[in-house]
Amino acid sequence: MMDTNQYMGMFLEESREHLQTLNSCVLDLENDPENLSVLSEIFRSAHTIKGMSATMGFTTIAELTHEMENILDLLRKGQLKASHDIIDTIFRCVDTLEQLVESVASNNESSIDSKPLITKLKALAKGESILPTPAKTEAVSIALGAASTIELSDTEIAIIKKARDQGMQAYEVQVSLREGCLLKSARSYMVMNALDEIGEVIKSIPVVEELEKENFSLSFQVIVVSGSEAEKIQHTVLSISEIDQAIVIPCVLPNDATGEIAAPKAIEPMKKDDEAEKAGNVPVHTQTTVEKKNKSGQSVRVDIDKLDTLLNLVGELVINKTRLEQIGLTHKLTDLVETIEQMDRVTTDLQAVVMKVRMVPVGQVFNRFPRMVRDLSRDLNKEINLIIQGEETELDRTVIDEIGDPLVHLLRNSIDHGIEHPNEREEKGKNPIGEIRLIARHEGNNVIIMVEDDGKGINADIIKRKAVEKGLILQGEADAMDANEAVRLVFLPGFSTAAVVTDVSGRGVGMDAVKNKIESLGGMVDVETKVNEGSKFKIRLPLTLAIIQALLVKVSEEIYAIPLGSIDSTINIVPSDIKTVQNKEVILLRGQIIPIVRLADVLNIPDSETQQHTEDELFVVIVHIGEQRAGIIVDNLIGQQEIVIKSLGKLLAGIKIIAGATILGNGQVALILDIGSLIQ
């Protein structure tokens, strides 16, 4: 067997992409069974998977996709109708294919049996393909869009004329190879061969010898005489892999009067790549050609590690720039300071660009949800309309990778507990079809993702009662809570509201896991709800995790960084402002009691001024995590600065109150405080 390992990564990635396309397209098809362009897209994706898997030697995948293709082909020709049964079967095929691809990825011998599906597909193909075949081969009126550009010699014209007498047609086939195509000569050869099978090739531009030597950019033209229809020719050509486009237009002879001959219509250019192929999905290629005008933008697939390295390097540059700045200021070198100001602009831009490069649209996560919602709502006999907004909102790659699970959880919750059954909804005078909105948008330096449903909402009283029953809070605490606080109890560990533990959710690991995950990403999650009107879960996420704004503070001789995101304000107090409640130091701020943390004590910092209590004035940084607030007493405030977060490494990973480290302008390392564990 040939060594296919090096193509493995590409195979997996592309298969997953195509499976995703399949999933979303089949969903579209379900809603609009007549839509031919969707069907063609499904067909193309399935076809590509078939081709790739066959090349890689994964016969099970190839077999299954082959059978799928048969069904799809019948659908496309209108010989089969996209019934529920067929859509479901196609969905099952996609699922099975996903499993097969993943088992290839994890290198497991797959135990997945695709036989029943194949049998089912075959039965579907036979059973229902008795629909009358539409009458074909009618002469179609001429619709010449793209005019032929090839000049024909007399002999060639003679051949074409002769062919026409025999009822055949001459076509000009304009073939474009996909950018990055490796074996151009082989592909062109395959095209020629395929065309030879259904007709006779009489001319090609460039000539065959040139094609074999790869002396062409990405496209070439072929004149072929054939008894087949233009569609058939186009399909034949497109079935060869790495063909981007094939345009088939009938040849017009110089003395043809328009309309004299019933020439088949020109077929609209058919793109083999799906339109949705997003930026970043095209394999790296070095070739540049003039043919790429029809592509909206070029893109390069880059390993995320390389981007991380790039980001690190930019981070370093920022640090060094800050150092230079400081040297300039200390030694009062105006020239240097001016130059650095210039450099500052460049580095800021550079940083922005690098951050942008790492950004991916949340759509990448969102696009698997429609299918999930469809399946779940069917299982639960509910009717749900999922509305997705702002899928183009971009987030850092690292955040994107992590955000999927919490969102799945929130959606499942809304579907299972939020949206009521249709009859219940009707009784309440609501639209029987429930609505879930998944919305993403920017808000300052954050991205907001909301999961909103118009279901039954969360009843604060029930939540309170449950929380007390489970011993999570005391009755007294419950009584003192307002509705908003009570609803937030769902985020407590060990809380699950489902009266019945269903397969979908309610296994008691729910919301606290969501909350933890979001907070580990530096974000926050909150909930708003109204009984019988619905609930709204709001996730706030930072755009990036690598570079943050922080406040530098000084305690004794040590400098620490506090992430600006968790800072409310900074205040000055005098020691007498500090009161003691139950042996804990607190201050009163705008009527709120706020516990005090002396940084010097918590971090065991020797000789701090605050420990000696000599200072008349104390600096307090008011921080918050969620709703929890605390005041951190420091010796001095240095200022706000953009810092690059560095890890402390494996050896020191166990220290909870330190979130990481950063390098200051003078080259010194400053530690970043983890506010969450600090104020607990």
Next chain:
Amino acid sequence: MLEKSYASSEVQLVVFKLGKEEYSVSILQVQEIKRITDITRVPHTPDYIKGVINLRGSVLPVIDLKKRLNLPQQVLTEDTRIIIVKVDELSVGMIVDAVSEVMTIDQENIDSPDVVAGSVAASYLSGVGKLDNRLLILLNLEEIIGVGQEVKVV
């Protein structure tokens, strides 16, 4: 990597001083030797962890080797160095009193560490090298750095 010109039975050692005694580590584990720089203390760590330093943009932990080996302390001098070693993909700095030389020693001249049960716990040693009249104590860095065992939070 080791050059082919060295016989396989020879090892190259970086020799350094801790107090009066001479210690060494294999040169293959040494990444670089640095003058002492600003070390940022990290709270809630064992006392032998001196803190972290900035090594060209990366943050590295630094171990006070003498504290780790329970040797008497000494003030920092002009000769004090940080040896950056890499053990199991983990880069760590070690503070030593002075770096004296790099020498080649024959494997035959390295005895097992229990020969000299000196002032240092035997598990931290991997051998004792004899060269002329000198005794070079070879350190077992894996054990000293404690790879695989997270530093306990104090």
